[in-house]
Amino acid sequence: MFAALTSLSVSRAALVRAAEGCTPRFQPMGPVVLLDVAGLSRLFGGPRAIGDELVRAVGDARAAVRVGVAPTATGAVLLALGRPGLTVVATAGELAARLAPLPVRVLADLERVRLEGAVDAAAPPAAPASGWGHPRDTHQAQRTRRPRPACRATPDGSRAARAALEACLHTLHTWGITTVGALAALPAAELSERLGARGRTWHRLARGEDDRPLVAWVAEEAFEAALDLEWPIEGLEPLSFVLARLLEPLADRLERADRGAAVLHTHLHLVSRDVHRRALQLPAPMRDAKTLRTLALLDLESHPPAAAVDRVSVLIEPTPARMLQWTLFERAQPAPEQVSTLLARLTALMGEGHVGSPRLVDAWQPGAFALAAFEPAPPATGPADAAADGRPLTCALRRFRLPVPARVTVADGRPVRLQVDRRGLATGAIVQAAGPWRTSGHWWPAFAGSAAQASTAAAGTSPAAQASTAAAGWDRDEWDVVVAGGVAYRLSVERAVGQWFIEGIVD
């Protein structure tokens, strides 16, 4: 026995609370909450008493609550969607008679409800009340934006599916089929021939048959732990033991719930009454306590608290655990735990913005680049490997990130001698030179007198790229030269001031 609960004037959260008050086995599907009420007869009585109890549980007597109670889940939802008030059907034979007069559009409504339920299931459930003062929507927003493998569960897929529903309804109306009973009376095989899989599905729904089980909703468990310290601690070494004590039980709970950590929040309550908050976004779900502790410690090493710590709180934002399918034909990719730990250690050693994966930016400025997080992609297929063998060897440019000032003697418009103050660079007479190649750019912000345009030009790039492109505009000539020692340099001269620089070495 199943019950379905919906209302146009009551929020979905209120419906979910009402369902939670009656049974732990319920499934929210868009505006409808489907309940498995099979075991509630001992508590409340027969089907009608269960229905009355559900109406009471919603609490607002004036609310236009629609409740359907039927032997099948499909029947209960169709009754709730298609009939006002409380409708109770005790037997399967009675169900067909009750469903028959409903408009055929209710079948489309049922499919829409299921689509919304699929999107809801793909999106994370509402966060449990945890009392934490951090915005939980950062990670969750990213998860909802992430493309889903099943197109049916995506909003775009939903739009396409809704359009298909309307087309199917239109077809039925042209046939003169306006009620569920009329559709149920049609032969299933011929309906399937004309409408495809949807025709077969709708025929089953019209007869009140279930085509999928109820998937009970499980509230997301809060993974948090805190420890009050008897004595304030300073330094990371004692803190590592505290973090280990907090994280190990949490990792066990994550494993039992088949969840991984997506974001690790560490709150250190200081003796100065301040709270040192750190949020660590993990590149992949992980639940290894040792890895989590190492990452948290490395993060705190880079951002240490300002005072001694007297309370440590840890909160983990869970996400479905990662499933990995190994293959015999491709090189195994490094585990995300290894990559994260390595990047954290390297960042602690080299500093922020010095570790990552380079990216080219859509800019003409020489040396412009962006630095993205290092996330090794899965290996490419065979043809790419084959193409690599025929690739010609290409000269490398060793670029001086801070160009080296140079003194260049120019004769007949061409550089003839190079001198620098820095040791280790070959200088002397220039034996060959090619150029000049003139480039300029990023002069428009000054020209327009608007700093806003500068920020617009740099928008859409990473901070590193912005740092490299948001510099002042450039207007220069470039030369490729070879000095007497055989070293090939790329020189540039700033046209506004006439200053020469060594941009790099061709090697």
Add this chain to the structure above:
Amino acid sequence: MATKAALEALLRDRKLDRTLIGHLSAASADEAGSPLALPALDARLLGGLPRGQLSEIAGAASTGRTSLAWAWLSAATRRGESAALIDTFDRFDPASGAAAGIELTRLLWVRGQAISKTGAAVDPAWLPGVRMVSGPGTLVERAVDRALKALNLVLQAGVCTAVVLDLADVPLAGLRRIPASTWLRVQRLLEGGDAACVLLVPLPVARSAGGVTMLTGVSDALAGGVRWAGSHDRARRLAGVSIAARLVSPRRTLCGDVGLEARVDPSI
């Protein structure tokens, strides 16, 4: 001889054959190679740079040493491997790397300290007439020290199977100050794994027993140097670099010169 062969067989059974002193067979070397996707060079290297070994590419500026290193990273990343570049002085140009064929998404770039005379923190060692200060205080030595620590972390993690440590711009005095035990530790980390590590240095510094030294710009038989295209002043452009590489690896019975042509990509 029979006793020696039996002993060697016992060591191989216990996977201790790396301790054997002798020449590696061509077959075993081929299995452990990390190719550069340059057929002429790979053929001489018996399949590529040896995995689990420390190799080096040594040469002066503009002799093609960096081009060879980028070619190796390109081949590794295109095979689907993850590569790492420990860039001691932040000299890597991503556009140049992409032109060389490096798949940047698979490259872990560890950027060191960009050192220039125009920087706020001027290293006295780089100023003319000033003696290099001994001890760990100089900017150069700190940068080298950090790069070595980064190399240690990358090799320990085992995430990347092609690792380049760029020490090409480190002054010779700074290179000599690196203790020899450093390279022994690096070799120890590499042993038994499938990662290969290459040092990019101005002069030969270190390689493991099974590693390869590629010396660029030292061959008398092959003409190396910069190539130009166009005869007229206004039509001339830098066409590329002719690389004369000498391979040295006594244990792998590698020795000989290889000539390669590197072209300048218009995008750099």
